[in-house]
Amino acid sequence: MSLALDRVGLDLHGARLLEDVSFAVEQGEVLAILGPNGAGKSTLLRVLCGEWPATTGTVTFNGRPIQHWRPADKARAMGVLPQDTSLEFPFTVEEVVMLGRTPHRSGQARDRAIVADTLAAVDGGHLRGRIYTRLSGGEKQRVQLARVLAQIWEERDGQHRLLLLDEPTASFDLAHQQLTLDLVRRLAGQGFAVVMVLHDLNMAARCATRMLLLSCGRVWECGPPEAVLTPDNIREVFGVRAVIEANPLTGAPLVIT
Amino acid sequence: MRPLHHRQLLWVLLLALPVVLVLGLLSGAVFVTPGAFIATLGDWLAGGQSRDGLILFAIRLPRLILAALLGLVLAGAGAVMQGLFRNPLADPSLIGVASGASAGAGFVVVFGGALLGGGWLGMSLVALGAFAGGFVAVLLVYRLATTTAGTSVSTMLLAGIAISAMAGALNSLFGFFADNDMLRRISLWQMGSLEGANWQRVGIVAVAALLMAVVLPRQSGALNALLLGESEARHLGVEVEALKRRVILVTAFGVGIAVASSGIVAFVGLMVPHWVRLLIGPDHRHLIPCSLIMGAVFMVVADTLARVLILPAELPTGVITALIGAPFFVSLLIQQRRRGYGGVLP
Numbered sequence: 001m002s003l004a005l006d007r008v009g010l011d012l013h014g015a016r017l018l019e020d021v022s023f024a025v026e027q028g029e030v031l032a033i034l035g036p037n038g039a040g041k042s043t044l045l046r047v048l049c050g051e052w053p054a055t056t057g058t059v060t061f062n063g064r065p066i067q068h069w070r071p072a073d074k075a076r077a078m079g080v081l082p083q084d085t086s087l088e089f090p091f092t093v094e095e096v097v098m099l100g101r102t103p104h105r106s107g108q109a110r111d112r113a114i115v116a117d118t119l120a121a122v123d124g125g126h127l128r129g130r131i132y133t134r135l136s137g138g139e140k141q142r143v144q145l146a147r148v149l150a151q152i153w154e155e156r157d158g159q160h161r162l163l164l165l166d167e168p169t170a171s172f173d174l175a176h177q178q179l180t181l182d183l184v185r186r187l188a189g190q191g192f193a194v195v196m197v198l199h200d201l202n203m204a205a206r207c208a209t210r211m212l213l214l215s216c217g218r219v220w221e222c223g224p225p226e227a228v229l230t231p232d233n234i235r236e237v238f239g240v241r242a243v244i245e246a247n248p249l250t251g252a253p254l255v256i257t
Numbered sequence: 258m259r260p261l262h263h264r265q266l267l268w269v270l271l272l273a274l275p276v277v278l279v280l281g282l283l284s285g286a287v288f289v290t291p292g293a294f295i296a297t298l299g300d301w302l303a304g305g306q307s308r309d310g311l312i313l314f315a316i317r318l319p320r321l322i323l324a325a326l327l328g329l330v331l332a333g334a335g336a337v338m339q340g341l342f343r344n345p346l347a348d349p350s351l352i353g354v355a356s357g358a359s360a361g362a363g364f365v366v367v368f369g370g371a372l373l374g375g376g377w378l379g380m381s382l383v384a385l386g387a388f389a390g391g392f393v394a395v396l397l398v399y400r401l402a403t404t405t406a407g408t409s410v411s412t413m414l415l416a417g418i419a420i421s422a423m424a425g426a427l428n429s430l431f432g433f434f435a436d437n438d439m440l441r442r443i444s445l446w447q448m449g450s451l452e453g454a455n456w457q458r459v460g461i462v463a464v465a466a467l468l469m470a471v472v473l474p475r476q477s478g479a480l481n482a483l484l485l486g487e488s489e490a491r492h493l494g495v496e497v498e499a500l501k502r503r504v505i506l507v508t509a510f511g512v513g514i515a516v517a518s519s520g521i522v523a524f525v526g527l528m529v530p531h532w533v534r535l536l537i538g539p540d541h542r543h544l545i546p547c548s549l550i551m552g553a554v555f556m557v558v559a560d561t562l563a564r565v566l567i568l569p570a571e572l573p574t575g576v577i578t579a580l581i582g583a584p585f586f587v588s589l590l591i592q593q594r595r596r597g598y599g600g601v602l603p
Contacts, residue, residue: 049492051488051491051492071491071494071495071496072494073494074494075492075493075494076494078492080488080489080492082486082489085485086486087484087485087486088343088344088345088484089343089345089484089534089539090534090538090539091484091538091540092538095538095540099481099482099485099493100493102478102479102481102482102493102494102495103493103494151492151493
């Protein structure tokens with residue numbers, strides 16, 4: 001079990017943001033967290049990675065409570081891509097991706113090879129020598145993804161690797177959205193566990209092996225895409241009438257609103 | 258893409274430092290030719306007490322070394338403050354060191370009265386007041402910005418402004434009670450001057466410089482990660498709170514001592530790291546060592562100019578650093594922009 005949450009609740013500034021959230025993610029799984037604005041998706045991600053300690057319940061990562069991990073050890077097994085990263089200093093793209101190697105001491109040559117690999121994986125090889133601050137929003141986000149991948153590109157200390165992504169495709173064009181989702185599935189095939197917040201239900205349906213639908217800080221439904229993406233769930237959680245068909249290209253559920 | 262490779266810059270600076278030190282040694286109210294310099298050096302080492310020997314090695318040398326160490330401390334402090342605040346326009350004065358030190362010095366000048374003749378380890382009482390004032394101001398700023406959830410850098414910025422304003426007001430109040438002689442002393446101190454350098458003072462600043470040269474480069478990787486943002490740095494395994502505490506304490510100590518020994522030398526902490534960044538990029542692993550040495554070179558040049566520009570009189574060094582530094586810096590920015598490399602300014 002890579003990651004397990006047991007009855008997690010979070011109070012912040014007197015407000016109850018999460019309540020009684022329990023689920024587990026295994027190696028090879030891609031879990032998509034869905035829900036309307038303010039349902040607690042990003043909050044849940046922050047609790048998962050240990051940035052915000054849960055008020056009640058426990059988060060366990062690779063068999064150990066998340067708050068017991070030494071920061072550097074955790075960083076070698078868990079990569080987190082936030083929604084947006086503001087970097088105002090003129091690093092080159094290669095230097096930004098190299099920052100992902102901060103928790104490692106694997107030597108310059110190895111690090112460079114990994115940086116080249118991860119940049120290629122996000123279709124960013126041609127950006128290598130460019131100045132980061134001058135890239136477009138989508139290019140920046142791809143470079144950040146490469147940075148997070150460089151952090152956990154190799155398995156270290158025999159720990160299962162976990163990738164947490166908050167809206168990874170928000171600023172991508174169509175081709176790069178697909179490329180990213182394919183990449184995520186491929187990583188899961190290599191033994192990563194992936195948890196990602198997504199807004200686009202259809203995109204989630206193409207990529208996720210399981211879905212977690214959040215509503216007002218509680219788990220509304222958790223299961224395979226066919227079980228979560230139902231007209232009833234979508235009406236009750238999002239307040240939108242929808243029809244579900246099979247995607248003619250992939251066979252995954254297709255939400256039509 | 259970048260004007261210089263970091264290794265090139267480091268070599269240039271390492272070569273430039275001895276050159277400017279020797280040039281500084283030779284120039285002044287009495288100019289010494291290189292030939293005479295070598296003869297004097299031989300004589301001095303053999304225990305001679307010639308007039309030139311005294312001027313070169315008892316008066317100019319400690320002052321030059323002090324200038325180099327001060328430049329190192331100020332530039333190093335600026336580099337890490339800019340990283341910590343994730344803002345290329347930050348400098349140590351943001352956390353209240355300078356204004357706190359001014360208030361401390363002003364207090365001693367006005368109310369120290371009869372004690373003024375005293376001192377400790379070659380530092381005057383004014384210097385001790387300045388160090389205390391600067392350090393207290395930083396501690397206040399740090400405490401105000403720290404809660405159980407950690408230290409908020411943006412609160413620290415605001416607290417720094419508030420504490421600086423308060424220290425400024427105190428300073429004005431002391432000025433109000435001061436007589437003409439005291440007022441002149443306060444304002445001269447604030448301009449920053451290396452007059453009256455001696456080996457004891459060099460020794461004290463050397464401790465601060467050594468501390469910075471040892472501690473700061475070790476923070477490079479963590480500071481690089483911090484430029485991405487605090488939570489990003491945490492996800493990369495950086496212990497952010499410990500990093501902040503270390504950087505702030507070392508900076509406050511170093512700059513406190515620098516300001517205490519020589520008054521407020523403006524602009525070095527802001528400009529030197531910024532300048533280095535324009536040349537070799539923002540990577541702290543190279544930025545910090547290059548800034549430390551560039552700061553030393555810059556201060557030696559500025560102080561030499563302060564000594565020779567209006568012979569036989571002498572200008573306050575802090576005036577020179579700003580007067581020469583600012584236009585040079587602006588021209589550098591314009592040049593970079595024309596080359597299509599916008600640098601750190603948005």
